[in-house]
Amino acid sequence: VKRVLAALFLAACGAPPPPAPPLPAPPPPPAREPALEIGKDALTVRDASGQVLWRASHDRYQKVLVAQGRVLIARSGRVALRDLASGAERGSVSLDGDALVRETVAPEVGFRVPLRLYPAAAGRTAERALAVGADGTILVGASDGSLLAFDPGGAPRFQTGVRGAVRSIEARPDGTFAVETRAGDVVVGPEGVRAEAPPRGAPSLAFRVQPNLLQEPPVDRLEVASTLYVARDDVWALTGDWAHRRVYHHDGKAWREVPAPGLHPLDRRCWLAGTPERERRCNALPVGQDEVQADRLARTPEGKILLLATRRYPMRAAPAWVSVELAVFEYAGSAFRERAELRKALDKTRVEMGGHGGLFPLYAAAPGGKEVLCLNGECLARGLPPAFRSRQGAAVADPAGPRGWVHFSTEGNDAFQPIGLTFGGQALFRLDETGISRDGVVVDPDAACGGYSDLWASGDEVWAVCAGRQQNEESQLTRGSGKAFTHVPTPVPDAYQLGGTGPDDVWIAGQSSAHFDGRAFTALSGVSGAIVVVGREEAWIGRWHVSRDPAPQPDLAGAPAPLPAPAPESRALALGSVDPRVRLEPASLGIFPGALGLAQGPDGQVWIHDTRRIAVVAGDSARLVHSVSSGGPLRCQRCLAPAADGKGLALTPAEDRVVSLVPLAAPGAPPLTRAPDLLALARSPSGAVWIVGAAEGDAAPRALVHTAAGLRLVRGLPLAAYADVAPWTDDDVWLAGGLSSFHDGVRAWPEGEGLLVHFDGRAFTRHRAPDGALLAVVAVGPGEAWAVGRGGGLLHVKAGTAEAFHLEGEGGKALRVALRAVAASGPDDVWIAGDGSTLLRWDGKSLRRVDARAAGPDAAFTALIVPSAAPGWLAGPSGLWRLRPAP
């Protein structure tokens, strides 16, 4: 409908949109222009003599700009216009659903212009922002990162895209716009984007990430609640969910379970039964049938291994409640035994609570017999000042540090809220919801945090992390000494955990992690979990062993691409008649009823993958070379880079959104790297494999190159979400994607404005794709490539000149199907496949359909190999086909 409206618009006007009617000439200016005063609750305009010309109400949510004799008052997606001299209302510019509306007074002419979005995943709703610039330019931004500029009469001026959702736009007196996006602040001028949002963090391959012992069976398949690392051949893990905790020990060779006979779960039938069955069953439990749930492993200064647990009794009067108290077990040669003599003392820690909520023991110890043990604000301590026996609770960091102790207290039921710091038992600073205070006086209100999630200290150095003061807010990192605190920008937006060995060796972790070397952070994307420090610049983070790479490969740096001007609208590319030379024939490869990806090695061998399996095609069957057993499906569609002799690289899912780059035909080999949302890889004629990804975080790698020498980070390319890569040679490489990223639950996708980046070995060049994100690219010759994507968009670049097309179907109607694959045997033989059983062939002159009825009317095609001497291949989730010459 929008397209039809736009066509009507153009047809009615008979030509490109008419030049815009400018705002009517303002009244002849006085010798000196009236002056606008912006007060707290009023706008006041005075003439040169200071006499008030007019007043209007005002509040702090309004943004006010004076330009061309008008006052522009912006608020909530609407800009009201008034004459500066008279105060007369001159209508408004506003948003009404998917339209831009200009209301005005005669004789001016208003308008209503439909607004576009880039093609996006279904289900998305758009939010928009609007501003009117000093020269009358109207700029509309949307949550898909689109920016549409119109002249004062509503004629389109340009369309372009920025990274991340547009949150707000503010017109500035110099004629530019300050655009706030989810990725940062962008400057837009009347000609387009002038400056993009600077990156927040940079990727790095300075650290090696290898599986740690927690990835060895049987612990690899178990939830890990607590890890204690004593030495490489003395590692302890507490595993299982709350009802099935077991302790394992690794002696350098294998994990072995360590009995803990005192641990036993509560009768689960009681807890899992529905109401009122639960009441009946729980009440029927004999008195004393308690649950002892292990929560944490700890080590005393003397080297004893402790298992800290909670003993939970159901409360007969209120079966949904339990009474909880601490229990301590100690490893005694072959098994854990409860320290029964402590039970009477630990009885003091008893609390009552509903259900099985998290109550975790806190423990720390230091040489000299200093120990403190707490549960929910109830602490037992020995060898320590009285403050540690406070009912305020405690936890301890750096027990062996030169300054002794750091102590954070709990008030209320939340074990980590707020924090008070004491050194040597004396309060120095306090961090809580009011900020940092000293001697009861708040000295830094900006550090206010209602929930510090972790604390780490080494000598004078103290770090605290506040895991987001409000929902969706980024974590705040506070670093201090005995004298002062500072706020440290964190490269881990959701950081909640800290660890380290000293001020120049600090780890932080959230959904990703980072290392601080005393001067700067190095981001470790795709590595998350609990931090267990095992040495200097060496830690376990979750199930990964992270250590500094002693001989890292240098980054492959290219000169950044200059910002391209907004792209012109794409040209329609009409589909010609059906190409009679090719037919589609259903293929059967046994275990592959359908497939997501295909790749051809240098020896002509065809590799195939679906969501779980990678195989080499051999005649009419497929030989399995890799199976995905865990970590989620294999959905990247360009996951394979076959080499000769059945070897090659593949992108396989790890956990969450993290993808591993793994060598095939090398069973048991550790991944070469792992990073979030890696989506595609392709082999260049040199044998180098180029890898790209579409992660959201700026610190995640966007492009990597793997050669025999190792893995290199590609630096300098535009920050974007890349879905495909096509190297013609290593100094003629194409990367295709979009400016933003969307995750559909199984993989990331580029979204927003499309972009095609070229790397010539020294510098990057960037081309905009006006019809939306690009999903696939093929290099068809030196310096020449075709890219295809969402919304039926195509981009052809040759000799540095880009031309954008969109598909046009029958009757001149745009065919807005997603195009997901492109392959070519040369510049005049390009094959394109996508949704809606779309299979097209470009012969250098025209684009024709290939009859794909054999696949049904609505199949998705995700991969193809062009026919050569051998028949081609076409794949999608619903089937697998050969492309053969028609008889």
Place this chain on the structure above:
Amino acid sequence: VFPLRAAVCLALAACSAAPPPPPALPPPPVVTAAPATASPPPVAVEPPPPPAAVLSERPLTPVPLPPKTPAITAVGGRDDGEVWLFADGGDEVIPLRWDGAHVAKVPGGGCPKRTTYERVLFLGDVPVAVGPYADFDEAGTMITRRTGRTWACEVGPVRQILAFGPALLRYSPGYELVYGSERQPMPARGEASYELRAIAARAPHDVWLYAQSRGDVVHGNGVGWESRPPGVAAALALEVDSAGGAWLLGGDDAKQEGHALLRWDPGARAWQRLPVPDDLRAGALRVGGRRDDVWLIGKAHFHHLVGGVFHRFVNPLAELRAAWVAPSGELWIAGAATATRPAAGAVYRVPTEKNP
């Protein structure tokens, strides 16, 4: 202020007077304000005059049930000789089986009470009954499988469930779509997608989600999702057919029976609105195996569209709870014979027109 807004009819008026050129700026690229989006436009074709429904004279065949069988809430079968029915006995669920000639009670198997089975699926040969489970403080979906001579029960989150081949396709609105144990792509999360609470599918890679409350329809092809707005206020029911299309019962309000019938034409990639009899009011639809073979099931009547002709039947049930189209083309309807409590169960077989 004189708002011109819609009256000015867009920028057409702007063409009438050529204004002076804009201020000096670098020449802007030529763009249109509104290129089309990826979504196909809603159907704008006016249907021809409504056809009249033919009141069918073919009698409905009652299916004899064991004495004192309470209201039937679910019906479904593998073929005409194996049909499973589930009756709501208040404190117990009563499974029943039709063997081609008779219906007999099948011993139940200790599944928690308070389940109302709504759907019968088949995992290969294994019948599976699915329905909402509610307790005082928890709610979910009960999945009950026939394993040998007993039933195995599984309570999970609130989900829509379908079966394909050896595995279940489970849909939690706005959260996840899982086939077997493998997560499938989901539409973008947002206000609109959380309303996509109903599911229909031809295969795990050919899935429709729709919002009964608001007429949104999206289609997933195993890789991505496409919005396919049918242009109705409420998408009451959607089922797929074997020709790659989908049928949609639309209405003005999710709380009322609908009166619009649309078919997704996969070749044209558009919804086509079909003319329907004036008196058509339906809350559910079922698709048969033949071309253009659709049952529209309402409280008072149900209509069978086959061979381009609507046949109307009077609903004999006081309360219609379930319907299933057998491979033979017959419609099975089940529910309660009486509106009083406790309701007696009743099942009818509705004949199809032969070779229309």
